[in-house]
Amino acid sequence: MTTHAPNSWEARAEAHSLYGFTDLPSVRERGTVVLTHGEGPYVFDTNGKKYLDSNSGLWNMVAGFDHKGLAEAAKTQYDRFPGYHAFFGRMSDQTVALSERLIEVSPWDRGKVFYTNSGSEANDTMVKMLWFMARQEGTPQKRKILTRGNGYHGVTAVAASMTAKPYNELFGLPLEGFIHLTCPHYWREGRDGESEAEFTQRLATELEDVIAREGADTIAGFFAEPVLGAGGVIPPPEGYFQAIQAVLKRHDIPLISDEVICGFGRTGNTWGCQTYDFVPDVIISSKALTAGYFPMGAVMLGPEMTDRLQGAIDPVEEFPHGFTASGHPVGCAVALKAIDVVLEEGLLDMVRAGAGRMEAGLREVASHPNIGELRGVGYMWALEAVRDRDGKVPFEGHLSVSERIANTCTDHGLICRPLGQSVVLCPAFTLTDGQMDEMCEKLDAALKQVFAELA
Numbered sequence: 001m002t003t004h005a006p007n008s009w010e011a012r013a014e015a016h017s018l019y020g021f022t023d024l025p026s027v028r029e030r031g032t033v034v035l036t037h038g039e040g041p042y043v044f045d046t047n048g049k050k051y052l053d054s055n056s057g058l059w060n061m062v063a064g065f066d067h068k069g070l071a072e073a074a075k076t077q078y079d080r081f082p083g084y085h086a087f088f089g090r091m092s093d094q095t096v097a098l099s100e101r102l103i104e105v106s107p108w109d110r111g112k113v114f115y116t117n118s119g120s121e122a123n124d125t126m127v128k129m130l131w132f133m134a135r136q137e138g139t140p141q142k143r144k145i146l147t148r149g150n151g152y153h154g155v156t157a158v159a160a161s162m163t164a165k166p167y168n169e170l171f172g173l174p175l176e177g178f179i180h181l182t183c184p185h186y187w188r189e190g191r192d193g194e195s196e197a198e199f200t201q202r203l204a205t206e207l208e209d210v211i212a213r214e215g216a217d218t219i220a221g222f223f224a225e226p227v228l229g230a231g232g233v234i235p236p237p238e239g240y241f242q243a244i245q246a247v248l249k250r251h252d253i254p255l256i257s258d259e260v261i262c263g264f265g266r267t268g269n270t271w272g273c274q275t276y277d278f279v280p281d282v283i284i285s286s287k288a289l290t291a292g293y294f295p296m297g298a299v300m301l302g303p304e305m306t307d308r309l310q311g312a313i314d315p316v317e318e319f320p321h322g323f324t325a326s327g328h329p330v331g332c333a334v335a336l337k338a339i340d341v342v343l344e345e346g347l348l349d350m351v352r353a354g355a356g357r358m359e360a361g362l363r364e365v366a367s368h369p370n371i372g373e374l375r376g377v378g379y380m381w382a383l384e385a386v387r388d389r390d391g392k393v394p395f396e397g398h399l400s401v402s403e404r405i406a407n408t409c410t411d412h413g414l415i416c417r418p419l420g421q422s423v424v425l426c427p428a429f430t431l432t433d434g435q436m437d438e439m440c441e442k443l444d445a446a447l448k449q450v451f452a453e454l455a
C-alpha cells in the first residue's frame with residue numbers, strides 16, 4: 001500500500017474522481033497514472049514517465065496522440081461554427097458532408113446515418129429504431145435482441161443488456177428480452193474432436209434452435225462484432241458469418257454489425273464485415289470514426305433498413321429521438337478528416353503492411369509455455385495466459401494474472417490492457433517498425449517476469 005502526498009496528482013485523483021472499469025486494489029497499491037500529453041503512440045504522465053500505449057487509448061487513437069491535421073480540423077471548425085444540433089429540420093453543413101462520406105465508404109450503394117456521442121448510444125439508438133419499426137409495422141411483439149457471450153456493445157442500460165459479461169448482473173441486467181448465444185470462440189468453446197467448421201455449424205444450429213424456441217416473429221435483430229473486441233479479441237471461426245447470416249435471412253432478422261472497434265481499418269479493411277466477407281443490414285460505428293479526437297457514434301443503415309425506417313416514420317411524420325450533440329459540427333469535421341487520414345493518407349495501408357510484423361513478433365512472445373492462445377487479425381491481438389497450455393487450465397482467479405502482466409508492463413513503460421486472463425494489444429496504425437519491436441520486447445520481458453513469479 002502506497003500513500004501519496006495529499007497534494008500529489010495521485011491523491012487528488014483518488015479524492016474526487018470516480019473510476020470506471022478499474023481494478024481498485026491496483027490503484028490503491030500503485031496510484032493513478034495521471035497523463036498530461038502524448039507524442040505519436042506514446043503518452044506521458046505527470047512525473048514525465050513515457051509509455052508506449054499499445055492500446056491506442058481505448059482502440060480509438062489510431063492516428064496517435066499528436067496528429068496535426070486532426071487537431072487543425074477541429075480548430076478550424078471551432079472558429080467557423082463551434083456547435084449545433086440536428087433537430088427541427090436543421091443541421092450543420094459538416095453533418096451533411098459526413099453522412100455523404102460515410103455512405104460512400106460503406107458496403108452499400110445507398111443508406112442513411114444517425115449520429116450519437118458514443119458507441120453505446122449508437123447501439124441503444126439502433127434498438128430503439130428496431131422497436132419503433134416493429135410497432136409501426138403492426139408487430140409490437142418483435143422486440144427481442146440476440147447477441148453473443150462475451151460480446152461487448154457498451155454500458156447504457158440497453159447496450160449493457162446486449163453486453164454478455166458477468167459484471168452486468170451487478171446491475172440486475174440484462175433487461176428482459178436480451179438473449180445471449182454461445183461465444184464464437186473455437187479455442188475455448190470448441191468440443192474435443194470438433195473441427196472449426198463443425199463448431200461453426202453448431203453455432204448456426206444453436207441460433208436456429210433459439211429462433212424456433214422464441215419465435216422468429218418476436219426477434220428484432222442480431223448484433224455482432226466482426227471480431228469480439230472487449231470480449232478478448234476473438235475472430236470468428238471459419239465460415240461463421242455466412243452460416244449465421246443464412247439463418248437470419250431465412251427468418252427475416254436483420255444483422256447489425258457492431259463495428260465500433262473493427263470499423264476504419266483495425267482488421268486491415270475499412271470494415272470488419274469486409275474482412276469476413278459479409279454485408280450487414282446496419283453498421284454501428286464509433287471509436288476510430290474520429291480517430292478518438294471527438295466523442296461520436298453513428299448508426300449507418302443500409303438500403304433495406306433505410307426504407308423500413310422511412311416507412312415507419314411516415315405515418316407519424318417524425319422519429320422522436322436524438323441527442324443534443326448529435327451530428328456536432330466539430331465532431332463531423334474531425335470525422336471527415338479522420339476518414340481521409342485513415343483511408344486516403346496511408347493509415348490503412350500501414351495496418352496492411354504491419355500486420356504480418358505484429359503477428360510474427362507476438363508469435364515469438366507467445367512461444368512461452370504459459371501462453372495458451374495468440375489470436376487476432378490486423379492490429380488487434382490478444383495473448384491468453386494459462387497455468388497449463390495443453391489442458392487450457394487458467395491461472396487461479398485470485399492471482400489476477402492479467403492485472404499483474406499489465407502492471408508489470410506499465411513498470412516497463414508499456415500500456416496494455418488486462419482482459420479476463422488475456423492481454424490485449426491494439427496499437428495506433430502509425431506505429432513504426434521500431435515501435436512495434438519495442439512493444440513486443442517490453443511485453444516479452446514483462447511476461448517472463450510475471451510467469452517466473454507465478455511458477
Ligand SMILES: *Cc1c(COP(=O)(O)O)cnc(C)c1O
Nearest residue numbers: 118119120152153154229260261
Ligand atoms: C467500445 C464499444 C462500444 C461502446 O462504445 P462507447 O463509446 O464506449 O459507448 C460498443 N461496441 C463495441 C464493439 C465497442 O468496442
